[in-house]
Amino acid sequence: QSALTQPPSASGSPGQSVTISCTGTSSDVGGYNYVSWYQQYPGKAPKLMIYEVSKRPSGVPDRFSGSKSGNTASLTVSGLRADDEADYYCSSYAGSGNLVFGGGTKLTVL
Amino acid sequence: EVQLVESGGALVQPGGSLRLSCAASGFTFSDYWMSWVRQAPGKGLEWVASIKEDGSEKYYVDSVKGRFTISKDNAKNTLFLQVNSLRVEDTAVYYCAKAGLAVSRDYWGQGTLVTVSS
Secondary structure: OOOEEOOOEEEEOOOOOEEEEEEOOOOOOOOOOOEEEEEEOOOOOOEEEEEOOOEOOOOOOOOEEEEEEOOEEEEEEOOOOHHHOEEEEEEEEOOOOOEEEEOOEEEEEO | OOEEEEEOOOEEOOOOOEEEEEEEEOOOHHHOOEEEEEEOOOOOEEEEEEEOOOOOOEEEOHHHOOOEEEEEEOOOOEEEEEEOOOOHHHOEEEEEEEEOHHHOEEEEOOOEEEEEOO
């Protein structure tokens, strides 16, 4: 039950694209297509942005996209906006009913 | 509209106990897995426990096994987390979350703060 590995920080200018990685193992990220991404503002509850690696819930802009290759999943935010500045967490199913989260990435819009 | 409202958090001494509750509305509670996820101050999210729709299966992160118990009352649309033998490192905001598609968590409550300190 080790946490998934995310970079502590990422940044980009308005209008640019930024990609956040999430590295696990063959027992979690690599073993299942059950990777989710969450956005969290300070003092607020997390919000689901991506599920099943690359699917967006209703209401999430298509500027947010997800992908996976091997044991690493990625979240790409295109056309950066000021209100994208938040913490982002990945999560994966890890078998036997267990979930695991990444350590989180603070996205700064310059 | 889906709503999840947690309660029960408090300041407690090490070794103490609490019962956290999460009142659910806006969906058929008995049809969904539910989970507790916590966040220590200034830290990331940590999955704590999950329970199947009918309560027949329960899963826990290793660090809370034997100390925490998740349960749900489908008649009262309420999720619970009994937390015993609390440790300083259990200090966190505890969120309840509804299961969505593909093992995601699509709705979250606002959280309830548990502080373990002497």
